[in-house]
Amino acid sequence: MDFYGQFQKKLRACKSYLDKNVFLTLCYHEIRVTFGSLLQKAWIITVLFFALLFVTGERNLAAISILLVFFVFFGSIIALVVSSSSISGEIGGIADSLLSKSVKRWEYLLSKFVSHIIVVLTVYFSILVVMIGILWNFKFLPDDLNYENLFFIVLLVGLGLVFFSSIGVLFSSVFSKTIFSLLASITVWFLFVFMFATTEWEFLYSPVEILHNFALILEGLWDVDYWKILLFYIGSPFVFFAVSLIFFYQRDL
Amino acid sequence: MEAVIKTESLTKIFSQKTIAVNDLYMDVPKNSIYGFLGPNGSGKTTTIKLLLGLLKPSAGSVYVFGNPMGMDSANMRRKIGYLPTNPIFPDKMTPITYLDFIGKIFGIPKAIRIPRIAELIRSVDLLPLSSSEIRKFSTGEITRVGIAACLINNPELLIMDEPTLGLDPIGRSSTAKLITELGSREEKTIFVSSHILTDIDRFCTHIGIINNGKLVFNGTIPDVKKLIRTNTVELHVEGDAAAYVRKVKAVPHVVDVNYFRHVIRISIDGPQNYTGALLRIFKELSEADLELISFNSGSENLEEAFLNLLEEEKSYGFLRAISKKA
Numbered sequence: 001m002d003f004y005g006q007f008q009k010k011l012r013a014c015k016s017y018l019d020k021n022v023f024l025t026l027c028y029h030e031i032r033v034t035f036g037s038l039l040q041k042a043w044i045i046t047v048l049f050f051a052l053l054f055v056t057g058e059r060n061l062a063a064i065s066i067l068l069v070f071f072v073f074f075g076s077i078i079a080l081v082v083s084s085s086s087i088s089g090e091i092g093g094i095a096d097s098l099l100s101k102s103v104k105r106w107e108y109l110l111s112k113f114v115s116h117i118i119v120v121l122t123v124y125f126s127i128l129v130v131m132i133g134i135l136w137n138f139k140f141l142p143d144d145l146n147y148e149n150l151f152f153i154v155l156l157v158g159l160g161l162v163f164f165s166s167i168g169v170l171f172s173s174v175f176s177k178t179i180f181s182l183l184a185s186i187t188v189w190f191l192f193v194f195m196f197a198t199t200e201w202e203f204l205y206s207p208v209e210i211l212h213n214f215a216l217i218l219e220g221l222w223d224v225d226y227w228k229i230l231l232f233y234i235g236s237p238f239v240f241f242a243v244s245l246i247f248f249y250q251r252d253l
Numbered sequence: 254m255e256a257v258i259k260t261e262s263l264t265k266i267f268s269q270k271t272i273a274v275n276d277l278y279m280d281v282p283k284n285s286i287y288g289f290l291g292p293n294g295s296g297k298t299t300t301i302k303l304l305l306g307l308l309k310p311s312a313g314s315v316y317v318f319g320n321p322m323g324m325d326s327a328n329m330r331r332k333i334g335y336l337p338t339n340p341i342f343p344d345k346m347t348p349i350t351y352l353d354f355i356g357k358i359f360g361i362p363k364a365i366r367i368p369r370i371a372e373l374i375r376s377v378d379l380l381p382l383s384s385s386e387i388r389k390f391s392t393g394e395i396t397r398v399g400i401a402a403c404l405i406n407n408p409e410l411l412i413m414d415e416p417t418l419g420l421d422p423i424g425r426s427s428t429a430k431l432i433t434e435l436g437s438r439e440e441k442t443i444f445v446s447s448h449i450l451t452d453i454d455r456f457c458t459h460i461g462i463i464n465n466g467k468l469v470f471n472g473t474i475p476d477v478k479k480l481i482r483t484n485t486v487e488l489h490v491e492g493d494a495a496a497y498v499r500k501v502k503a504v505p506h507v508v509d510v511n512y513f514r515h516v517i518r519i520s521i522d523g524p525q526n527y528t529g530a531l532l533r534i535f536k537e538l539s540e541a542d543l544e545l546i547s548f549n550s551g552s553e554n555l556e557e558a559f560l561n562l563l564e565e566e567k568s569y570g571f572l573r574a575i576s577k578k579a
Contacts, residue, residue, distance in 0.1 A: 016362065016363070019357060019362070019363055020357060020360040020362060022327075022358055022360065025354065025357040025358055026358075029343070029354060033343060033344070036344075036345060093341035094341055094342070094343055096302075096307055096337065097335075097340065097341065097342075098358065099324075100305045100307060100330065100333075100335045100337075101327075101330055101331075101335070101355065101358050101359060101406075102327040102328065102330050102331040102359055102360065102406075103327060103358060104324075104325040105324050105325060106325070107327075249324060250309075252267070252302075252307070252308045252309065253302065253307040253308065
């Protein structure tokens, strides 16, 4: 069999595997449902509108920093609200239906985490990268801009959104009623974002800290251990997933 | 006969307050249509959720296909089809997309899945609605989607929780026919829970009666009917029955004959003489100048059997703590 034939054969086998894989099916379904929700659509339209407004208004680096502020304050809330009903909203209905079939609890839970993270990052990165691209294309950005540091800031804020999205799913798996998981999630937002935005307090792991030190990070002058922040934001979803597993496996449906 | 479902001392207590299922010993034989009967709030749905691994038992165990059922027994659930009461479906899905989604969950390859979906949609008469959103369907249409979904993996065991609830008489009749067909022709084991006695009587071969979480009866339909056999027979006749009534009173083992408005109610002294006396009664009828419109025997009344069993179970009082199995 020639190379093309072998490639076709492998592609068919791969497609067949993906087609029957429970976890991927659940993820794809959840992503479709999340993108299809009214709140998510409203959020995407709103953020696109403001992104265009900032870019056309500021036409410099400030547009990106304003957009990042917008994502930290509003994007985090939206990520929390959307994810806090992901499991509690389905208990007694769709969750029962799925878990009464050949779906394991950890597959169901992991698909929730992964799909919400994918959705939040897709919206965030696609808008930000396009805006940065527009600004760069029309030469609105300074020539001496350190793009590596800029994308590092973008990455940190993105990881912050992943943190909030994961915590929403965690509370959704712990609490049986969506209202309680929403309240718990909003409390976290209040402590991690609102408190540090409106007071003089500092907390290294708050996304607000990244915004406060935007200029310093851009210049490479922020004197902190970046690995700690990265570990916190990357490790948190794994910890939340582990905690969710413990609670979800004790839970009656 | 090998049991597809077996429970041993199955108990479920919610929040240390409510005993939903109480020391349940149940056997569901292979290829049977097992009716799980009980009043509202008796523990039927909780039992079903325990059978599927959706709830963790407080005590006891559940065996399905000879293996213990747990929360992650996904491979065992591949052989089970489940129809819940009032099934809920994801928003904005049509029967085709939903069945395709469920088919993928069950790991059915595309080449088998697509023709199966088409066949199921046609079988449940949803062809005109196959591309409409399920959320706009009526109760009967939703149940039909649920039935299609529980059959997509061609399961060996079907668990149906109140499948005829909310259906009109045509829907109920279709569902009953489907259950009978699946049980007899397809040789599936079917576990149906209901509080509608006539449905259970119509298509079940075995029955389990649950009350307040406790199984009060576990056996075949004839067995349960034997329990309440009142040794009476009612004949609806047309014509002058006075002479016939006098002859029936002379039949050995007949203790009482009551004739009112074309209905002759005959009581026999005991179950051991029931068959013999009945033969004589019908022999006399064949020689009488009467037309038999219909007849009933007390043993056909499942509703009476059900109510009598509940009363009897209650009357045991503290003895219920000793008796383990129904």
